[in-house]
Amino acid sequence: MKNYSKSPVIKAPLRSRIFRIVSQQAALKNVRAFVIGGYVRDYFLKRRTTDIDIVVEGNGMDMALAVASVLKVNATLFKNFGTAMLRYRGLEIEFVGARKESYRSDSRNPVVENGTVEDDRERRDFTINAMAFSLQEEDYGTLTDPFNGLEDIRNKIIRTPLDPDSTFSDDPLRMIRAIRFAAQLEFTIDKDSFASISKNAERINIVSQERITAELQKIMASRKPSIGFNLLEESGLLSIILPQVAMLRGVETMEGKGHKEIFSHTMQVLDNVAAVSDNIWLRWAALLHDVGKPPTKHFDKDTGWTFYGHDFVGSKMIPAIFRNLRLPLGEEMKYVRKLVQLHLRPIALVNEVSDSGVRRLLYDAGENIDDLMLLCRADITSKNPQIVKRHLTNFELVSKKLIEVEEKDAIRNFQPPISGEIIMKTYGLPPCREVGMIKDFIKEAILDGQIGNNYDEALALMKQRAAELGLSEVGA
Numbered sequence: 001m002k003n004y005s006k007s008p009v010i011k012a013p014l015r016s017r018i019f020r021i022v023s024q025q026a027a028l029k030n031v032r033a034f035v036i037g038g039y040v041r042d043y044f045l046k047r048r049t050t051d052i053d054i055v056v057e058g059n060g061m062d063m064a065l066a067v068a069s070v071l072k073v074n075a076t077l078f079k080n081f082g083t084a085m086l087r088y089r090g091l092e093i094e095f096v097g098a099r100k101e102s103y104r105s106d107s108r109n110p111v112v113e114n115g116t117v118e119d120d121r122e123r124r125d126f127t128i129n130a131m132a133f134s135l136q137e138e139d140y141g142t143l144t145d146p147f148n149g150l151e152d153i154r155n156k157i158i159r160t161p162l163d164p165d166s167t168f169s170d171d172p173l174r175m176i177r178a179i180r181f182a183a184q185l186e187f188t189i190d191k192d193s194f195a196s197i198s199k200n201a202e203r204i205n206i207v208s209q210e211r212i213t214a215e216l217q218k219i220m221a222s223r224k225p226s227i228g229f230n231l232l233e234e235s236g237l238l239s240i241i242l243p244q245v246a247m248l249r250g251v252e253t254m255e256g257k258g259h260k261e262i263f264s265h266t267m268q269v270l271d272n273v274a275a276v277s278d279n280i281w282l283r284w285a286a287l288l289h290d291v292g293k294p295p296t297k298h299f300d301k302d303t304g305w306t307f308y309g310h311d312f313v314g315s316k317m318i319p320a321i322f323r324n325l326r327l328p329l330g331e332e333m334k335y336v337r338k339l340v341q342l343h344l345r346p347i348a349l350v351n352e353v354s355d356s357g358v359r360r361l362l363y364d365a366g367e368n369i370d371d372l373m374l375l376c377r378a379d380i381t382s383k384n385p386q387i388v389k390r391h392l393t394n395f396e397l398v399s400k401k402l403i404e405v406e407e408k409d410a411i412r413n414f415q416p417p418i419s420g421e422i423i424m425k426t427y428g429l430p431p432c433r434e435v436g437m438i439k440d441f442i443k444e445a446i447l448d449g450q451i452g453n454n455y456d457e458a459l460a461l462m463k464q465r466a467a468e469l470g471l472s473e474v475g476a
């Protein structure tokens, strides 16, 4: 280990009561304890943190129990991992015993032994995450930084503490964590570390999907998610964990004609959406909005490149993508699928902004209309600023029309004013095809503007249609 006697001593005040108590308990137990990892890194980055990692040269669970009893709170023990966690005043404090760890190449389960804090740092993922503050009375708050993490923070660099091949090979999730931190902190991955990620990308296959997806969600939540997805693509990881998006890369040329490069377009759309919304699922919709393009790509002498039906085909791909990523398959998936399916609709209205077209869009999008409009606006990208300007002007026209029609007809969350129950009761019918036909007929008439969106006009139309179908009212 390097000798840091010449470096100036850096001390953090560590005023929080929790640090004092850990320090006292460590002294009582005659073990060394340190604050390590994210808290120390974020202290220098001036980022707010609510989770604190404490490493103890001894038993992490015993220490957690001792601290919890002073604070009069409960500690949660994770006996399988020998770690423990407690919550105190909005903080989440995790205790681990210092470990020495090595992984065998054929197994995802590490061999773990007790170790010193020096051993423990070597199994940390990055130099910026391997810094620690002492909790010993004699040098309370003093920084120890054996891998020069502070310098990497200053230079905004993500670098493994040891040889990157062994760090990444020991726990391949660290490759995605490197990219996650690059996106989240807007840091650069050191050249050798990045080369090693590209080299070891295949090893990501031994990592559980849940751990991978937790990191993907953090990339997605960062200010500019494209930073992360571009690095995933460049390193070759994306084609393993999300091949449907990796496939968007590249331009094919036929008879001298190329099409738009869909991957970089997608990155632009993703960042556009991220700039106006924190909604993580809207961001997923942006990432996935064009996944139907590769399977629908077609070249024709007359029309050039087309992607007919890519909205529909793309939306059909969403459930499997969500399933593979272990993302939630309920409302969240349905929302993304719907936005992918409808993403062309607002802009398609440009050519003919009719009331009925707008009503239909409002009806189909329902409560997601505002998000759909955000996605659609974000989808307007081009290298030519004139084209972008023209499209945006057209888009604003559609937006205005949408507001007008919405105010007039209240179609969003529209429920036809005549329900199936009313039809069944009026004509003494069980649930059957005729009921659906009458209901649809009324809905279509309202969306087309033939009748207003109200009970009386809908009732009159119900009677007219029922008569045509030869139905007669109960008791008539």
Ligand code: ATP
Residues within 6 Å of the ligand: 036, 037, 038, 039, 051, 053, 123, 124, 125, 126, 129, 130, 171, 173, 174, 177
């Ligand atoms: P954040 O909490 O913002 O996600 P963090 O750095 O605190 O960032 P955690 O996942 O909470 O990340 O992990 C806490 C610390 O544990 C890290 O700072 C790092 O030192 C270490 N660590 C976490 N995961 C790994 C890993 N897969 N390999 C090596 N060290 C890790």
Ligand code: MG
Residues within 6 Å of the ligand: 038, 051, 052
């Ligand atoms: Mg943390």
